[in-house]
Amino acid sequence: MSTELTAWDKVQIARHGRRPHTLDYIRACCEEFVEFHGDRRFGDDPAMVAGVARLDGRTVAVIGHQKGSDTRENLRRNFGMPRPEGYRKALRLFRHAERFGFPVVCFIDTPGADPSMQSEERGQAEAIAENILVMAGLRVPIVATVIGEGGSGGALAIGVADRLLMLEYTTYSVASPEATAAILWHDSARAPEAAQVMRITAPDLLDLGVADAIIAEPEGGAHLDPTAALLNTAAAVRHHVAELAGVPIDVLLARRYAKYRAIGQTQQHPPPPVEPREVPALSFG
Amino acid sequence: MKELFRRTPGRFTSARRDADQQIPENLWTKCPACGEITYVRQLNDQLKVCKCGHHMRLSVAEWLQLFDRESFVEEDRDLAPVDALQFVSAKDNYAQKLRETQAATGMNDALLTGRATLDGAAVQLAISNWEFIGGSMGSVFGERLARATERAAERGVPLITITATGGARQHEGVLSLMQMAKTNMALTRLSAARQLHIALLVDPCYAGVLASYASVADVIIAEPGARIGFAGRRVIEQTIRQKLPASFQTAEFLLEHGMVDMVTPRGELRATIRRLIGLHAPAAAQLSPSDAGVLREPLRLS
Numbered sequence: 287m288s289t290e291l292t293a294w295d296k297v298q299i300a301r302h303g304r305r306p307h308t309l310d311y312i313r314a315c316c317e318e319f320v321e322f323h324g325d326r327r328f329g330d331d332p333a334m335v336a337g338v339a340r341l342d343g344r345t346v347a348v349i350g351h352q353k354g355s356d357t358r359e360n361l362r363r364n365f366g367m368p369r370p371e372g373y374r375k376a377l378r379l380f381r382h383a384e385r386f387g388f389p390v391v392c393f394i395d396t397p398g399a400d401p402s403m404q405s406e407e408r409g410q411a412e413a414i415a416e417n418i419l420v421m422a423g424l425r426v427p428i429v430a431t432v433i434g435e436g437g438s439g440g441a442l443a444i445g446v447a448d449r450l451l452m453l454e455y456t457t458y459s460v461a462s463p464e465a466t467a468a469i470l471w472h473d474s475a476r477a478p479e480a481a482q483v484m485r486i487t488a489p490d491l492l493d494l495g496v497a498d499a500i501i502a503e504p505e506g507g508a509h510l511d512p513t514a515a516l517l518n519t520a521a522a523v524r525h526h527v528a529e530l531a532g533v534p535i536d537v538l539l540a541r542r543y544a545k546y547r548a549i550g551q552t553q554q555h556p557p558p559p560v561e562p563r564e565v566p567a568l569s570f571g
Numbered sequence: 572m573k574e575l576f577r578r579t580p581g582r583f584t585s586a587r588r589d590a591d592q593q594i595p596e597n598l599w600t601k602c603p604a605c606g607e608i609t610y611v612r613q614l615n616d617q618l619k620v621c622k623c624g625h626h627m628r629l630s631v632a633e634w635l636q637l638f639d640r641e642s643f644v645e646e647d648r649d650l651a652p653v654d655a656l657q658f659v660s661a662k663d664n665y666a667q668k669l670r671e672t673q674a675a676t677g678m679n680d681a682l683l684t685g686r687a688t689l690d691g692a693a694v695q696l697a698i699s700n701w702e703f704i705g706g707s708m709g710s711v712f713g714e715r716l717a718r719a720t721e722r723a724a725e726r727g728v729p730l731i732t733i734t735a736t737g738g739a740r741q742h743e744g745v746l747s748l749m750q751m752a753k754t755n756m757a758l759t760r761l762s763a764a765r766q767l768h769i770a771l772l773v774d775p776c777y778a779g780v781l782a783s784y785a786s787v788a789d790v791i792i793a794e795p796g797a798r799i800g801f802a803g804r805r806v807i808e809q810t811i812r813q814k815l816p817a818s819f820q821t822a823e824f825l826l827e828h829g830m831v832d833m834v835t836p837r838g839e840l841r842a843t844i845r846r847l848i849g850l851h852a853p854a855a856a857q858l859s860p861s862d863a864g865v866l867r868e869p870l871r872l873s
Contacts, residue, residue, distance in 0.1 A: 399782075399801065399802075401801075401802030401803075401806050401807050401810055402802075402807060402810060402811065403807060403811065403815065403819065405801070405802070406800050406801060406802065406807070406819070406820060407828050408828070409786075409828065409829070409830050410782070410801040410802070411778075411781040411782040411785075411786045411800070411801035411830075412782075412786040412787075412830060414782040414783075414786075414801070415751075415755065415781075415782050415783050415784070415785070415786035415787045416786070416787060418751055418752055418755045418782075418783060419755045419758060419759070419787045422752065422755050422756040422758075422759050423759040438748065438779070439739075439748070439751060439778070439779050439782040439783075439801075442748055442749075442751055442752060443782075446752050446755075446756075458745055459744060459745055459748070460739050460740075460741060460743075460744050460745055460747050460748040460779070461739075461741065465806075466741050468806075469737075469741055470660075470662070470663055470741055470742075471660075471662050471663070479660060479661075480660075483656065483658055483659070483660050484656065484741075484744045484745075485656050485744050485745070486744065486745065490745075491745060494655070494744075494745060494746060496745055496746070496749055542756075543756055543759075546749065546752045546753050546756045547717060547753060547756060547757070549746065549749040549750075549752070549753060550709075550710030550711075550713055550714055550743075550746050550749065550750060550753065551653040551655040551710050551743075551746060552650050552651065552652065552653060552710050552711050552714055553650075553651050553652075553653050554649050554650065554651065555649060555651045555679075556648070556649050556679075557648065557649075557651070557673055557676075557677055557678050557679040558673050558674050558677065559677070560674065560675070560676070560677035563630075563632070565630070565632040565633060565636075566611070566612075566615040566633070567615065567636070568615060568618050568619070568629075568633055568636045569616075569618075569636075570618065570636060570637050570837075570838075570840060570841040571838065571841050571842060
């Protein structure tokens with residue numbers, strides 16, 4: 287079945303409104319969930335949920351983008367597009383987890399960070415950059431799972447992890463296919479084509495060395511049998527958290543460093559020779 | 572009569588700049604902000620800053636002159652990009668675009684890295700090239716910056732980044748996105764080595780690059796009038812369905828909202844960076860050759 291689906295088909299499945307969302311996964315994986323609110327700076331962002339819970343008897347910090355399952359909730363949740371205060375709430379939880387030695391469990395499901403004037407004013411770029419930096423050196427294990435759309439820096443801001451898991455029909459990309467089509471071809475209607483060339487599906491990411499494992503979904507997608515998807519995911523998250531919890535933290539950090547340092551593809555060859563251009567002399571004093 | 576109104580391409584265009592034109596095109600430049608026409612040599616004396624205050628874009632070679640003459644040694648020059656996604660569409664062929672851009676710029680990719688000195692102080696530097704696919708960050712950009720950052724940490728010198736960029740490079744897909752993690756990962760080493768990262772944001776500086784290394788620098792300097800932001804102006808205008816004020820996402824706007832430390836005119840950059848490096852140098856190393864004479868006397872008193 288999955289071999290017949292195009293990348294654009296998978297984008298539709300990943301965005302399906304009946305798919306389970308972060309709070310469903312938290313309830314499926316964990317017990318005693320207590321949700322935290324607010325970034326202690328500006329406000330509380332319903333597009334990001336965060337708190338602490340018990341997973342296999344171990345306390346973990348759980349963080350995830352939260353979409354709604356109907357229009358009303360989606361409006362409240364800003365369609366899962368966090369504002370800076372959402373990322374800063376996540377940041378609070380990262381630091382909290384580090385202080386108490388809790389592993390961090392993240393669920394990724396966003397079209398991207400909120401693009402609005404207010405978010406720009408409050409430093410959307412800084413909020414994302416700071417989270418990436420803090421996750422890079424966070425002294426507790428991090429397991430992130432893409433449960434729907436992984437869109438851009440807005441996803442990566444809770445996605446730097448020792449293990450990145452992806453559900454079978456999810457996507458993760460540098461920008462949404464619509465945005466890529468708009469950036470490259472000034473035509474967001476060509477999103478299906480962008481989806482195809484961008485290599486954004488779970489098998490693509492495994493192949494590119496970005497994802498570490500794929501979690502099987504029920505035939506046709508998680509929305510057709512949410513319980514099965516939740517159970518599979520819970521088992522995978524528990525497995526990886528347990529595995530990482532046994533690794534000394536300095537070993538884990540060295541591995542995390544090596545993992546991200548290795549992502550990317552380059553080769554060695556000299557640049558082509560060009561006619562030297564005349565450079566005007568500038569005196570900076 | 573009809574002939575009179577027929578447009579003959581290229582015949583009546585007023586502003587054509589051909590080689591056979593009387594005035595060589597490199598003699599005068601028109602400011603894109605105020606329209607004032609300035610003698611190029613005078614403009615160069617003003618560091619390409621128009622009388623109206625508009626800071627014109629500098630090339631990578633021009634930015635290098637911010638550092639000591641002939642002090643720059645390029646590193647990782649032969650590191651070259653790969654078309655990992657085999658990105659070909661009806662309008663775009665990445666491999667071909669790379670070849671063309673490399674031939675035009677003489678660079679393998681959009682970031683120039685290496686070591687240099689600034690008034691004798693050793694620094695590691697990274698300058699993005701806007702002419703290379705909009706200064707976009709792909710695998711080579713990320714790798715070069717990560718190596719430069721690690722070298723700065725190992726050598727115990729500050730890192731200076733000069734960035735004009737549209738963001739992550741679409742043609743390398745999620746690999747480009749992951750360079751945001753890679754560059755910030757390397758910055759943890761710089762931080763552990765207690766070395767300074769100064770980021771200079773120049774026009775324009777956007778998206779994935781602003782949302783990674785450029786925003787977590789110890790000191791962030793922006794050029795006057797530079798447009799800086801996460802989401803593109805057009806995207807926001809489409810979302811809110813209204814025009815944004817002209818001041819939105821300018822360097823001054825970011826200063827007002829606490830996102831940059833200072834907006835520094837080009838003529839004051841060198842002195843500002845020099846002072847910052849000096850203030851952060853370990854006490855024993857603060858005697859640079861030119862300062863040593865000045866400080867010798869008070870030291871003798873003690």
